[in-house]
Amino acid sequence: MEHLGFIRDKLDIKILILFILEKLPKPVEPVTLSDLALFDGGFTWFDYTDCLAELIQSEHIVEKNGKYAITEKGRRNVNTVSSSLPYTVRAKAERLTAPVAAAMRRSSMIETDVEPGQKGGRTVSMRLSDGVGEIMSLRLAVPDEEQAKAVEKRFRADAEDICNQIVEMLTKRD
Numbered sequence: 636m637e638h639l640g641f642i643r644d645k646l647d648i649k650i651l652i653l654f655i656l657e658k659l660p661k662p663v664e665p666v667t668l669s670d671l672a673l674f675d676g677g678f679t680w681f682d683y684t685d686c687l688a689e690l691i692q693s694e695h696i697v698e699k700n701g702k703y704a705i706t707e708k709g710r711r712n713v714n715t716v717s718s719s720l721p722y723t724v725r726a727k728a729e730r731l732t733a734p735v736a737a738a739m740r741r742s743s744m745i746e747t748d749v750e751p752g753q754k755g756g757r758t759v760s761m762r763l764s765d766g767v768g769e770i771m772s773l774r775l776a777v778p779d780e781e782q783a784k785a786v787e788k789r790f791r792a793d794a795e796d797i798c799n800q801i802v803e804m805l806t807k808r809d
Contacts, residue, residue, distance in 0.1 A: 641721045642677040648686040650720055651675070651728065653695060653705060653713035658732040660739050662702035671731050675724060740766070745794045747787040752776050757783035761790045763798050771798045 642648055655671050656663070672683055687703075690696040695709035705713070717725065744764045752758040756778050763771045777783050790797060 641724050642675045645682070645686055645689075647720060648672075648678050648682055649690055649695075650713060650716055651724065652683075652687060652690060653709050654717050654720060654725065655728055655732055656696065656703065656705035657710055657713050657717075658729065659736050661743065662699060662704040663735070663739075664702055667735060668703055671728070671735065674727060674731060742791075745791055747790055749780070749783040749787065755779075759783050759786045759790075761787075761794070763794045771801070773801075 642651055652668070652672055655668065668687075669680070669683060673680065687696070690709065691698055691703075694706055695712060697704050697706050720728075744766060746760075746762040746764075748760050750758045750760065753776070756776055757780055759775045759777060761771075761773045761775070762769055775786060777786055
């Protein structure tokens with residue numbers, strides 16, 4: 636079966652994998668990496684997994700806690716050779732990777748945790764940073780674990796809006 640796409644040899648597959656990982660701000664789950672890498676159609680899943688294993692063995696990629704990250708060695712090498720990938724492949728990889736990278740950056744700026752509270756309740760701690768420092772820290776007492784999880788989920792989904800509403804309420808002139 637002939638495959639369509641620009642990437643067909645192992646070296647190009649490896650460069651593509653490294654190119655994608657270099658664009659991401661933190662380690663990525665295996666399924667996300669494969670989804671990002673297998674867009675070209677010029678190679679198979681088996682080609683991809685072989686190349687990924689070789690990149691790990693050669694220490695261009697490290698697997699930590701079930702996630703993949705590029706190493707300094709991988710970063711140096713991909714910066715040297717990424718221009719050998721066809722422009723259309725690089726452009727599409729950047730386009731596909733950009734929203735994943737943005738979501739990773741946002742996620743790293745929002746922290747939540749739940750602790751036992753008084754009288755069987757829970758305390759939800761929520762923090763929002765801008766990548767430089769903490770913007771807001773909030774602790775909220777809730778009656779039970781179910782509500783704590785709901786508060787955590789809502790804060791993670793709407794942290795910026797929640798912060799803006801609190802700032803607006805506190806700075807509003809009467």
